[in-house]
Amino acid sequence: MDRAPGLSLRLKLTLSYAGFLMLAGALLLAAVWVFLLRYVPDRMMIIPGSTDIAFPNDVFPIRSRLLHVFAPRAAVVMAFLLVFGLVGGWLLAGRMLAPLTRITAATRMASKGSLSHRIRLPGRRDELRELADAFDIMLERLEAHVAEQQRFAANASHELRTPLAITQTLLDVARKDSNRDTGELLERLHAVNTRAIDLTEALLLLSRADQRSFAHEHVDLSLIAEEAAETLLPLAEKHDVVLETSGDVAPTTGSAALLRQLMTNLVHNAIVHNLPDHGAAWVSTSADPDGVVLTVENTGEKLTPQLVSTLVEPFQRGSERVRTHHAGVGLGLAIVNSVVQAHEGTLTLAPRPAGGLRITVQLPNGTR
Incomplete structure (x- = not known):
């Protein structure tokens, strides 16, 4: 200026x-x-x-x-x-x-772009030193945010490049081989395009959660949990997973659409990343004066704390990022984490001793 x-x-x-x-x-x-x-x-x-x-x-x-x-x-x-x-x-x-x-x-x-510099003003605390300390904290958070955004952009570019490259390859093969079965080609193109659309929608949803551009309304997590479980019950039956929901009324405030997406991602994650046979997943809600708590647990392979700590990062998947038919785009828990932060809550991931994962979401009480 x-x-x-x-x-x-x-x-x-x-x-x-x-x-x-x-x-x-x-x-x-x-x-x-x-x-x-x-x-x-x-x-x-x-x-x-x-x-x-x-x-x-x-x-x-x-x-x-x-x-x-x-x-x-x-x-x-x-x-x-x-x-x-x-x-x-x-x-x-x-x-x-x-x-x-x-x-x-x-x-x-x-x-000028140098976010690694810190003031570190010596001396006893006064107004100017409080300003310097606040500026150092802002620079530290800004540097971490920029690094996270750069890493996210690189991962997003890599993930989006894969379906586009596959589409280009399929089109090149079809152009060179005029006798190739177009039905199989169209089916594969449809699958690749669907995955690209899912990834784009997930990126937009993640951006919306990060920007916190939503209206707050009263929401009952227990009703959303029942709705998500009912919607994903066919998927649970297909994967031979017993899905159970329980708990008390859990009122909170926030975006119903984002909280519904949070619940869907958690339940979907619990179903897909489970035992190959006779798996189980549990969804429960509770409320106390400090807030409401949502807990999603599932059976599965044993996970290390080091692996669990990386699952909320974008495009991270368990089992060394193995892709399956329902593996998703690697943004499920990243979206959950962003939605929780946008609602001023806390997200806790912990491996179950018998195998599988326990995810706990704590949000402010809706009566506040």
């Missing part, structure tokens, strides 16, 4: 210090003058050889003589205060604004 040049803050503070000091000096001199006028008569007469002082009319103009002596010295004092105020104010302002200079330098470095 272009601005017209003006006085520096240091010069403004210097002039303020000098002006205040001169004002205080002028008031002090005025008080001294008023005090002198109160006890000094306008005129007086001195009788030779006598210590007594009389006060006849028109003898000796003492007040005019006092003003003649006091005024030059008062001017010298004011001139000294002006010089002292300017020099002292300039030095004091420079010392006080030194931390602000470091903050400004760090801000300019950040504006």
Whole structure:
């Protein structure tokens, strides 16, 4: 933003210090003058050889003589205060604004893209050091966010490039082989295109959750859990997974659409990533004065804490990113994490001792 040049803050503070000091000096001199006028008569007469002082009319103009002596010295004092105020104010302002200079330098470095720089202002806590610490925290979060976005963009580009490359290959083969069965080609193109559409919709949903651009409304997680379980029951039966729901009324506030997507992703994840035969998944809700809790558990292979800690990252899948027919696009838990953060909640993932995963979502109470 272009601005017209003006006085520096240091010069403004210097002039303020000098002006205040001169004002205080002028008031002090005025008080001294008023005090002198109160006890000094306008005129007086001195009788030779006598210590007594009389006060006849028109003898000796003492007040005019006092003003003649006091005024030059008062001017010298004011001139000294002006010089002292300017020099002292300039030095004091420079010392006080030194931390602000470091903050400004760090801000300019950040504006040029250098987010790794930190101010780390030494000294005891005051307003400027609180500002510097807040700026360091902002830079740290911004650097982490930018790194996450760059990693996400790279992964998204890689994931989107795969279906596009497959489509290009299928079209090249069909163009070179005119006798190829078009039915099989169309079926494969449809599957690849469907996967690309699912990935794009997941990216848009993730972006919407990150931006928190939604209206808040009262939502009951228990009803959403029952709805998601009923919708995904055919998928559970196909995978030979017993799906159970239980729990109490769990009122909260937020986006019903996003919370419904959160529930669908969790239940879908519990069904797909399960045992090959005779698996089970449990969905439960509860409420307490601190908030509402949603718990989704499923049987499955044993997972390490290191692997579980990476599952909320975009495009991360269990079992070394193995792709299956229902493997999804690798954004299920990433969307869940973004939705939870957008609703100011907490998401906890933990491996079950017997195998499988336990996911706990805690959201604010809807009665707040």
